Amino acid sequence: MTPIRILIFEDNDSLREGLCQLLMLREEYTIVGDYGDARQVKEVVIKGRPDVILMDIDMPGTNGVEAVKQIREYDQNAQIIMLTVFDDNGHVFDALKAGANGYLLKRNVSDMMVQAIEEVLEGGAPMSPSIARLVINQLHEQRPINLYMLSDREKEILGSLAKGNSFKLIAADLGISFETVRTHIKRIYDKLHVHSQGEAISKALNEKLV
Amino acid sequence: MTPIRILIFEDNDSLREGLCQLLMLREEYTIVGDYGDARQVKEVVIKGRPDVILMDIDMPGTNGVEAVKQIREYDQNAQIIMLTVFDDNGHVFDALKAGANGYLLKRNVSDMMVQAIEEVLEGGAPMSPSIARLVINQLHEQRPINLYMLSDREKEILGSLAKGNSFKLIAADLGISFETVRTHIKRIYDKLHVHSQGEAISKALNEKLV
DNA sequence: TTTGATATCCCCCTATTATGGTATTGATAG
DNA sequence: CTATCAATACCATAATAGGGGGATATCAAA
DSSP, X not given: OOOEEEEEEOSOHHHHHHHHHHHXXXXXXXXXXXXXXXXXXXXXXXXXXXXXXXXXXXXXXXXXXXXXXXXXXXXXXXXXXXXXXXXXXXXXXXXXXXXXXXXXXXXXXXXXHHHHHHHHHTTOOOBOHHHHHHHHHHHOOOOOOOTTOOXXXXXXXXXXXXXXXOHHXXXXXXXXXXXXXXXXXXXXXXXXXXXXXHHHHHHHHHTTOO | OOOEEEEEEOSOHHHHHHHHHHHHTSTTEEEXXXXXXXXXXXXXXXXXXXXXXXXXXXXXXXXXXXXXXXHHTTOSSSEEEEEESOSOSSHHHHHHHHTOOEEEEHHHHHHHHHHHHHHHHTTOOOBOHHHHHHHHHHHOOOOOOOTTOOOHHHHHHHHHHHTTOOHHHHXXXXXXXXXXXXXXXXXXXXXXXOOSHHHHHHHHHHTTOO
């Protein structure tokens, strides 16, 4: 059976060495490199052909997020697990958007690292609980909107407008007259405090009014 | 110490009973109710005051997603863990958006349920690995941008347009003439295959071109 | 050197949208 | 019962946007 190739970027020397020792206990793992910074990330990844990359977020020089972006330009297969001390610094979403596959807090590393590596290789996404909650909360949509008191009909028309339809088309779609559409649009603009189609569509889409 | 109150909605009788038995083994848990459907969800939740709700996705009558929406209308505190057989049916995101806090595949239930309950009460978001990966993949932004071959200037102008600015304003902002803005806009419309501001803004925002 | 892409500017004409009115109907809340 | 609101509809005028041209300058690649 071929060994699992692991590459480590972590600027804290003692943590990095601890990780190496922890992972070397498992004979199915091979550490193909461990680095205190990500300056040579491209060369190192190409040479090392890692299955799993452990990437610290905060490093001198190239930070972890930037490193992930660079890696993803030419390698979509390596599984990348981010390591960080804090769970609130906004880097979380940047890293995940850039293409990271997992996200562990350093305080969970000794407990969860081996399990996390197994999980990520099986197509999972290992995350510390507080990180997982951040991600889930991101998805929660707060709805009790209608901040602008749009009526159902007005929302319908704004929705159609935001799809790019002209007044004429909206009228035909809804089976009402062109003039009625214009009346609705006027009221929508009033309520939204805008004065043009562009502003209305922008506001509608950005604030998810439709 | 006050017990942890658990409420169960699951239409598979044997799984539901299995869950009850599993959780009753722990003396810190109290099952405040177990139901095969979510028809009375509002009354039951108000009466039971659960700390944790286990909610099956697929149930006759009111489905799990709908039930979560109803619960969240008046209870923001109960921690809701969804249960499902499949990890690919699109309900995943609906449920999480509606306000669920965790998501387990039924095949992981016996292994992970107790740990999941602890995790969710500590502010985590327990998920089966494959669900976690779905969520993470949702965040990954695929970049193969510039599908439409917009130049930098064109992207800049489209961005300004999508903020709701008029041609006049864009011209003033960029320090170029009104006619130049129009020329750019015409080319943008060509490249995007649209014929109006509305369509252009809609496309720009929905496809994240800016 | 010529070509192609980009950015800049102008003109003409038409179509669509914005603003300001007024008005009728039906449903609903006081 | 009546005041209000939502939805419907129309008119007139002004402003903005869309579609068709044509033109010049730059820069890099062929």
